[in-house]
Amino acid sequence: MPTQSVVPVLTRVASVRFSEDEYVRLQAAADDRGVSVSQIIRAAAVDRDLPAPLPPAMDxxxxxxxxxxxxxxxxxxxxxxxxxxxxxxxxxxxxxxxxxxxxxxxxxxxxxxxxxxxxx
Missing domain, CATH: 1.10.287 (Helix Hairpins)
Structure with missing residues (x-):
């Protein structure tokens, strides 16, 4: 019996502003891949390695x-x-x-x- 993938329920919204040029580039990337701009942003933000956390504040x-x-x-x-x-x-x-x-x-x-x- 094939395994069914669980699609996460997306309930949270984060507003992000882009310049016109940035948004055109996002839209083109989304169109090239057949996905939404939200999916492109989510993949770029969540699916990538994040920078190392900041060191603790100096005393x-x-x-x-x-x-x-x-x-x-x-x-x-x-x-x-x-x-x-x-x-x-x-x-x-x-x-x-x-x-x-x-x-x-x-x-x-x-x-x-x-x-x-x-x-x-």
Whole structure:
């Protein structure tokens, strides 16, 4: 005895807007296949692999650490720009300030990466 396929009852509606060009393309795809535009949209949306889910939201501590790293990076770039504009006799001091800022940035980034690894 042949198996009867169960046709799902479609009760939910989702409204989607398309540009005129997009709709013409959908209609052409539907006509080429002998199905409705709804079937084309359903197949494209449901029958395909979806993108990976978004990662969980970062906690406040991690956001704070990332902001600190950003501030340190900004300071480092500003110091380097000042070094470029400085007189030759001031370059050694500016270079040392940049070096120290870069060390702080590296430490902050290492801490941030360690927190990321720990959360996984």
């Amino acid at each position: 406040l501590a991690m956001v704070t650490e990332l902001r600190r790293a950003g501030v340190l990076l900004n300071q480092s770039v500003r110091i380097l720009a000042a070094w470029k504009r400085s007189a030759p006799e001031d370059k050694k001091d500016a270079w040392e300030r940049w070096r120290l800022a870069t060390i702080d940035l590296r430490a902050q980034l290492d801490k941030w990466v360690a927190n990321l690894v720990q959360q996984k």
